[in-house]
Amino acid sequence: MREFERSLPMSLLKARESVMKKFIPHLREHDLSPQQWRVLRALYETEGLEMSALSEQCFLLMPSLSRIVQNLESRQLISRRTSDIDQRRSIISLAKEGIRLVKIIAPESEARYAHITETFGYGKLELLYELLDELVVKLEAEEKN
């Protein structure tokens, strides 16, 4: 049997955790989880997103997103309103305080990302992205399983 360490999901997980460790402490200082940060960041890029769109942008399943939005709303970082044309839809926006927070966190976050790029090497990082993308594409192309 293939050795235990030779596990692709495991390697991907470990790599992800290594990278996240560089970001999480900084986010935690502002009481944000990586997922909450993703939501704020997505809303900063595109103001006024519906739940479904936000879910896709952030790569979060609806139930997770639903909870996250409730949390962020209760902290007044975002606000929501019901769509005029379809009352099922809610439209999420950054609140003033949310904008403020993104502006504070984003630069530091960018700096850390730049630092990782430098540490690992730009070329290698590009290569890694390409390989990961290709892996996804090839596996997904097989959805006939």
Next chain:
Amino acid sequence: MREFERSLPMSLLKARESVMKKFIPHLREHDLSPQQWRVLRALYETEGLEMSALSEQCFLLMPSLSRIVQNLESRQLISRRTSDIDQRRSIISLAKEGIRLVKIIAPESEARYAHITETFGYGKLELLYELLDELVVKLEAEEKN
């Protein structure tokens, strides 16, 4: 600001999910989560592991492992006994039913892994492993942050 998609943790997560999708359905048929499967697999390789050792092997934090072991024990897939020399330590082993399960699942699991290797290409897979390892090593080497 860097575009949203250009996120290393996100890319790693997506890749991981793509890969896992190939394994999870099969595991679910046997009511096993990927983590539970990791534990069974580790115990199949090395009979009689302490919680700490198992935790390291499976890359699971102790609280998670603690719950998983309780679950698997209640399902009679594993058994535990207290160490003779140190009563704090428990030693986990595969129970008969657990061994049976591993023998059923492992071959199918291996086949799926082989299939992924073929789909993605052996060389690329090796390269990916190397890059991921190197990323971890380089980031970890910086634990001075």
Next chain:
DNA sequence: CTTTACAATTTAACACGTTAACTATAATCT
């Protein structure tokens, strides 16, 4: 115009990830 089907979102239920606090046992120190 009502019954039915569908769509957007939430809730429920369970497992895991994570940090911190806690329990029990072992090792160390004076």
Next chain:
DNA sequence: AGATTATAGTTAACGTGTTAAATTGTAAAG
């Protein structure tokens, strides 16, 4: 030996991942 400290493991509390079911609003069919 007796107090202190360290170690193995569990429990608690909270957020997220995931599947299924429930809720509510909209659209479609009869």
